[in-house]
Amino acid sequence: MLITTTNTLQGKEIVEYLGVASGQAIMGANVVRDFLAGITDVIGGRSGAYESKLNDAKEIALREMAQEARAMGGNAVIGVDLDFETIRDGMIMCIATGTAVRVK
Numbered sequence: 001m002l003i004t005t006t007n008t009l010q011g012k013e014i015v016e017y018l019g020v021a022s023g024q025a026i027m028g029a030n031v032v033r034d035f036l037a038g039i040t041d042v043i044g045g046r047s048g049a050y051e052s053k054l055n056d057a058k059e060i061a062l063r064e065m066a067q068e069a070r071a072m073g074g075n076a077v078i079g080v081d082l083d084f085e086t087i088r089d090g091m092i093m094c095i096a097t098g099t100a101v102r103v104k
Contacts, residue, residue: 023064069100
């Protein structure tokens with residue numbers, strides 16, 4: 001499955017636009033991670049625990065979006081957008097949306 005943030009695929013012809021495909025992931029962060037991230041915030045630096053959780057959420061959302069596009073008959077997703085939100089204490093959400101297409 002080809003996935004891109006652009007609206008075209010170089011060297012490929014889009015033969016059909018199938019509609020919007022999306023995937024989402026909501027990840028909870030645990031108390032220990034929150035505590036360690038708080039310490040990192042105080043002393044400075046990057047929070048590897050939260051970066052890892054964000055990456056996991058992104059991968060899950062992209063995988064679900066690709067599965068939805070495949071179910072629609074697509075073999076690529078173009079114009080992909082990733083949105084990240086915090087929705088409660090320690091809850092991280094990632095939504096991936098794009099246009100499912102069939103290319104040749």
